[in-house]
Amino acid sequence: MSRPNSSSILLPIGVLIVAMASIQGGAALAKSLFPLVGAEGTTALRLSLAAIILTVIMRPWRAHLTASSCRSLLAYGVSLGGMNLLFYMSLQTVPLGIAVALEFTGPLTLALLSSRRWLDLLWIGIAAFGIWLLLPITQTQTPIDPLGMAYALGAGLCWALYIIFGQKAGAEHGGQTVALGTIVAAAVVFPIGLVHTGDALFSWSLLPIALGVAVLSSALPYSLEMVALTRLPARTFSTLMSIEPAIAALSGLLFLHEQLSPEQWLAIAAIIIASTGAAATVQAKVKVPRDI
Template sequence: MLVSVVSIQFGSAVGRTLFDDLGATGVVLLRVGISALVLALLVRPRLRSWPRAAWRAACLLGVSVAGLNLLSALAMRTVPLGVVVTVSFLGPLTVALVQTRRLLDLLWALLAGAGVALLWWHPGPSVPLGGLGLAALAGACGAGYILLTARVGGLVPGVGGLPVSLTVATLVALPFGATGASAVVSDPALLLGAGSVALLQTIFPYVLELLALRRIPTRVFGILASLNPAAAAIAGLLVLDQHLTSISLAALTLVTLASAGATASHAAAGSEPAARPRR
C-alpha cells in the first residue's frame, strides 16, 4: 500500500513534467486511454451479462474519473502538487464523514476544514485561488467516484467495471486533450512518457492495492491512503522542485490527520472507510 501511494504521487509528478509537450489535458487523455486498453486486456470484462443499471453506473463513474483527472491536471498547472492533492482529498473525506453523525466526526471535519481555510486565507503568491477552486471541484468528482465505485461494485462482479469506466473517461477527455495528445505523432517518445505515467499512476497502484486489501484490514488501508497529500508534497519537491510554504505544510498536516483519524474512528465504530479516488 505504501508503494502504491508513492507510485501514484510520483506518477502525478512525472505527468506534470509532460505538460509543456502534451498539455495538461493531453497527458490525462493518454494516461486514461492507455490504462483502459491495458486493463481491458488484463481483466476482459464479460459485458454481455451486464444489466442496464450496470452500464449506467459505469458510464457515470467514467465521467467522474474524467472530471477528477482533468480538473486536477488543470489545477496542477498553477498550484503545487502537494496542495492540489490536499484540497482534492476533501472529497473522499467528506464522504467518510457524512456516513455517521457522531461528535468525533464533526471534530475531524473541523480539523480538515481548518487546513483548507489556511490555504484559502493565506494561499501565498504561488497558489492562485483559481487553482484552488479547480482542486476543490476535483475533490467533488472524487466524492462521486467513491459513491459510484460502490454502485458499480454491487452490480458488476469482480473488477470488470474499471476498464469500461476508464474507456468512458477517455471519451470524455478526448475533446479536451486531443490537440495536446496529438504531439505524440511528431514525437513518439512522448508516448513512452505517457505510458510510464499510466503505469505509475493507475495500473501499478491498481494491482498493488488489490493485493494489499487481501492482506490488511480496510482500516489500515484507509489510514495509509491518508498519506497521499504528504507523498504528493515529497514528489513535488523531488521531481518538480516545488517548495511548499509553512502555511501549505500546516494545511497538509491537518487534512492528513483528519483523514487518518476519521478512517480509524469509522473502523472502530464498525463502518467501512471510504476509498480514495484513483488518480
C-alpha cells in the same frame, strides 16, 4: 509468535507505501508533459493508455451489460474522467502535495457524512482550518492560485461521486468495473484533449513518458493496492492512505523542486490529521477505492 504477525503486517504496509509513492511519482512525471500537450492532453493520454492496458488484462467484453446497469457505469466513468482531468488541471498552478490534500476533502467529506457523531465535527474543523490556511486571504509566502484550488476541490467532489457510483457499478459488474469505467473516462476526456492539443497528441515521442505515467499512476499501484487490501483491515488501509498528501509533497519537492511555505506544510498536516482521524474513528459505511 509475534515475529510472523509483525511481518505479515509490515509487508502490506510497505506495499501500500510503494503504491502511493508510485502514484505521486507518476503525477510528477505527468507534469513534464504539460508544456507539450497541456493537462488536457496528458489526461487523455493517461486514460487512453490505461484503458488499453486494462482491456488487455481484464477483458471487459465478457461483462454482461444491461440498460439499467449501464447508467451507474456511465456515471462512474464520467466521474473518473472528471476527477483525473480536474486534478491535472490543478497541477498546472498548484504544488502536487497541496493538490492531493485538497482532493482528499472529497472522500473525507463523504466518509464523515456517513456518521452522526460529535467527534466528527473535530475532523471537519481541522480540515477546514487546513483549507483556510491555503486561501489567498492568508499572508503565506507563496499564495495558492484560487482557480487551481477550485480545480483540486472539484477533483475531490468527482472522487466522492466516483466512490458512490463505483460501489454500485462494482456490485453489478464485479472485476470488469475498473476496465469498463476507464474506457468510459477515456471516451469522455480524449475529445477534450484532442481539441486542446490537436495532432501533437499523436506524437510518437510522447509515448514513452505517457506510458510511464499510465503504468506508475494506474497499472502498478492498482496491482500493489489489491495486494495490500487483501492483507489489511479496511480501516487500517484507509488510515494509511491518509498520509498520501505528505508523500505527494515530498514527491513534488524531490522531482519538481516545489518549495512549500511553513503555512502550506501546516495546511497539509491539518488535512492529513483530519483524514487519519476520520478513518480511524468514524463508523464508515463508505469504502474509499483508489482513483486509477
